[in-house]
Amino acid sequence: MDSKYIKFKKTALDDDAMIYQRSKDTVTKEEIKSLPFRQRLGYYKDYYLKITLVVIAAAVLIFSILNTTVFNRSECRLSLCFLNGALPAQSDEMDLFFEEEIGLESKNDFMRSDTYALDNYQMDMAYKTRLMAGAIDLIICPYDLFLEQSEQGLFCDLREYLPEDMYAQLSDLLLENKVAETDDLGETVSYSEPIPMGIDLSDSSFYQQYGGAIEDPVLCAAWRPENHGNALKAIAYFTGIDISLAETESETEDLTS
Secondary structure, three states: OHHOOOOOOOOOOOOHHHHHHHHOOOOOHHHHOOOOOOHHHHHHHHHHHHHHHHHHHHHHHHHHHHHHHHHOOOEEEEEEEEEEOOOOOOOOHHHHHHHHHHHOOOOOOOOEEEOOOOOHHHHHHHHHHHOOOOOOOOEEEEEHHHHHHHOOOOOOOHHHHOOOHHHOOHHHHHEEEEOEEOOOOOOOEEOOOOEEEEEEEEHHHHHHHHOOOOOEEEEEOOOOOOOHHHHHHHHHHHHHOOOOHHHHHHHHHHOOO
């Protein structure tokens, strides 16, 4: 037969190696140990290298998952969202303040501040996605945007969100709007009664202290908050009311959770 039609299997072992002279499908450990070092190394490379690499890769993946979800799990304990230029100039310093004050439960826990310009389609979609997923606690935006989004029902009814004492303390700062009821085609068919969904931050010394520049900032609570207790503390700081009102509510949540 013409040699060009014959294909030989390449191997790290010599053709006359002891293993290839056997008629069995397997070899014993003793036979492997008896091979010269280079042939033994070649045998392991041919038959066990891929399996070893797969096992190592699987172990690394499992460890990585356990490390991030169990051993070193990190969670966002407060999420602030600033819309259309409402982000304070010293937002990093503000974040550090909140990290110290809200009492992070673990060294891996954190708070975050995000900013979105909603005239950008991609940013608008990212904001709406996080909002619907419950990944935002508090929102600060200009008054005109508050009117638009509160009409869409994107913010919490503060009568239900705030503890009774906090609600009373903030009554002079509350801003109302009506929520539009729409039909299947998206056409407005009616409006709700006026609902308090915003807090006026125009005179907030805390917001201005960190470089808040817009003239008519409004603080709102997202409709699916994750960190209610910490969000109440943040509201107290932004508005200058007694922080103990929020801390009492936060402790009550901890006991019932």
